[in-house]
Amino acid sequence: MIDAAGLRVMRAIADEGSFTAAALSLGYSQPAISQMVRRLETRTGTTLVERVGRSVRLTEAGQVLARHAGPVLSALDAAEEEVAAIAGLRSGRVRLMAFPSASATLVPRALAKVKAEHPGVSITFSEAEPPESLAALRAGECDLAVAFAYEGTDLGRGEEDLDAFVTTPLLDDEVLLAVPRDHELAASGNVDMAALKDETWIAGCPRCRGHLLQLASEAGYVPDVAYETEDYVAVMGLIAEGLGIAVIPDLILRTVHHEEVAALPMTPASRRNIVAVTTPDLQRVPAVKATLDALVESAREASAKAGQRTTRGGTKSAKCKPVPTA
Amino acid sequence: MIDAAGLRVMRAIADEGSFTAAALSLGYSQPAISQMVRRLETRTGTTLVERVGRSVRLTEAGQVLARHAGPVLSALDAAEEEVAAIAGLRSGRVRLMAFPSASATLVPRALAKVKAEHPGVSITFSEAEPPESLAALRAGECDLAVAFAYEGTDLGRGEEDLDAFVTTPLLDDEVLLAVPRDHELAASGNVDMAALKDETWIAGCPRCRGHLLQLASEAGYVPDVAYETEDYVAVMGLIAEGLGIAVIPDLILRTVHHEEVAALPMTPASRRNIVAVTTPDLQRVPAVKATLDALVESAREASAKAGQRTTRGGTKSAKCKPVPTA
DNA sequence: CAGATTCTATAACAGACAGTTATCGATCTC
DNA sequence: GAGATCGATAACTGTCTGTTATAGAATCTG
Structure with missing residues (x-):
C-alpha cells in the first residue's frame, strides 16, 4: 500500500x-x-x-x-x-571444494590471487573427492568444486548433469608411472602398459584404482594390486621401498617428491582432466566468478611449469639397486 | 532501486x-x-x-x-x-481554539463527547478571541477554531477567507440586556435600545464593545461606556452594584449567574453567531471532523435548553432597589 | 494597487512496468 | 514410463508513473 x-x-x-x-x-x-x-x-x-x-x-x-x-x-x-x-566483490563468500591433491598448489595459489585482488571476498575451503563435491554442489552446500576425471570417463555422476553443471577445464594432468629409482624400467624413456603385466601395483583413491584397472584391462590383464592407500606420501614410500609401482598424476608427483622414485611417461598416454565445476547460476555470482577465474589463471601458470617438470621427471634416468616386489 | x-x-x-x-x-x-x-x-x-x-x-x-x-x-x-x-480515529490530535465564553459549556461538552467516542483522539485546547484564533488556523497552529460574529459582521478578518475557511454554524446566541434586578426596566418584557440613551454602560471584550457601539449608533446615540473588562464575572458584579448596564450574550449569562442581575430581550433583537471554523483540508482529517461533529451536536443540545433559559431570564421580573448609575 | 513571481493543480499524453493467461520444457515421483 | 509439479517464456493488457504545457491562486514588490 x-x-x-x-x-x-x-x-x-x-x-x-x-x-x-x-x-x-x-x-x-x-x-x-x-x-x-x-x-x-x-x-x-x-x-x-x-x-x-x-x-x-x-x-x-x-x-x-x-x-x-x-x-x-x-x-x-x-x-x-x-x-x-x-x-562489486567488496564482499562475498565462496564455498570451495577440491579433491586433496588439488589442495596442494592449484587451490592455494588461486585463493591467494582472490585474496589479493578482492580482500573482501572470503573463501571457505574443504577437501572432497569429485563424487561428494558434486553432490555438495547439487545440495547447495558448495559454490565451486574442483574435480577431475580420467580421460574418457565422467565426473562420477551420470551424464544427467551435463547442463545442470558448468565445467571449466583447468589442467590436463598427465598420468605417469612411478617406479623405484633402481627399477629396471626406470631408465626407459617410455613404458608400455602391456609390459607391466607382472608388476605388483599400489592403488590410490577409489577412482584412481578404477583408472588403473581400466588401463590394465585395455592392455589385456588384471593388475596385481597389493596395496591401497589414499595417502600419496605413503604410496611414494611403498614405491621407494620396492614394494610396488603405481600410476600417479603428474600434479601429485610435483608435490610429493621422493628421491628414490622415478616417474616415466606411459604408453598409451593417459591424462587426468582437472576441471572446475559450478552451476550456471552460481557462475554469475561475482565472487564465484572471480574465484573461478583465479583457478583458471593459476592452472595456466602451473601448466606452463608442468611441461618442464614432466619432461625432467620423464627423462630422469635411474641407476640404482632394484628392489624385489613384495 | x-x-x-x-x-x-x-x-x-x-x-x-x-x-x-x-x-x-x-x-x-x-x-x-x-x-x-x-x-x-x-x-x-x-x-x-x-x-x-x-x-x-x-x-x-x-x-x-x-x-x-x-x-x-x-x-x-x-x-x-x-x-x-x-x-481511523484510533489516534489523532486536534488543536482547538475557542473564545473564552465558549469554553464554559459548549467546548467542554464537545470534548467530553469526543473523548467518550474516540478515546484515542487527544484534543489540546486554548482560549483565543476570533481574530487570533483565525490567525492561528491560518498559521497552522490550530486545527479548529470556535469563533463568533455579531450578526451582520464578519469574523474579524476580511472576506478574503471565505473559501479558505469552512465555517459551520453552531449556535445562534441572543444578545440580552443585563440590568440590576431593581432597575426600572427590569420589569419590562422587552427594552428598546433607543430608550437606553442615558444609561451608563459596561463593555466586555473589544469586539463586544464594538457591538455595543454599533447598536447604540443604530439607535442614534453614542453610549456612555464607563467600564471595560473582559471578565464577565466582574461585569455582573458591576451591574449588580448598579454601576451600569450591559449587553451580554445569553450563553454567558447561562454560565455567569448573579442573583441581582436581570436579563431582558432587546429591540432591535441582536444575535451573536457562534461558528466553528477550519480549513477544507483539515475538515477531512477524521479527528478534526469528529470534533467538529461533537461541537455541532453539543451546540444543538445547548440550543434547545437556551430557548427555555432565555424565556425564563427574559420574563423574570425584578422588584428590588434601584441603584444610580455611576 | 497592479504586475511579476512563485507556488500548486490539472490536462493530455507517453512509456514503462507489473500483472495476467497460455504454454513449454524439465524434473521429481509413483 | 506416465503423470504431476515447478519454473521459464511469450504475448497481451491495464495501470501506474512519469513527462510537458497551462491555468489559477497567493505572495511579493515597486
Missing part, C-alpha cells in the same frame, strides 16, 4: 517545505509530486498535506509518514549497499 | 522455498514472481536465486535481501498502521 517512493516524497516535502522544492531535490517535476501526494492521500484515506496559500504543510498523518521515511529508507539503502558489495 | 515489493517477494521465496509457493502466499501468479526476481537480478547485477532442478535456492545476495525484508517491511507496516490509526 505505502511504498518507499511515497515515503521519500513525504520526507522531501517535510524537509523542503514545498512541492516544487521537493520535486527539485528528488529530481522529479513538480506535478509528479503533486500527483504522488494525491495518490498517497487516496490510498491512506487521509489528508496528508494541508494546502495553505501557495505553500503546503504536512498534517499529522503526513508527518507520521515523513518521520517513518528515515528508518525505512536507510534500511533499504543498507540492503542495497550490502548487495552491491557482493556484486 | 530496490523497493519494498522486491523485498517482500524475496522473503516469500526464502520462506516458502519455491516461486509457486511464494506466489501463492503473496496472492500473485507464478510468472509474476519469476519476472520480479529477474527484474531484481538485472537491477542489482547479481544472481539472487539459484535455479536448481525444479526448485530454487537463494544465493548469498538473495539471502541478504530476504534478511533485510523483515525490518523494512515491518517499519513500513508500522507507518501504515500509524496513519490508519489517525485516519
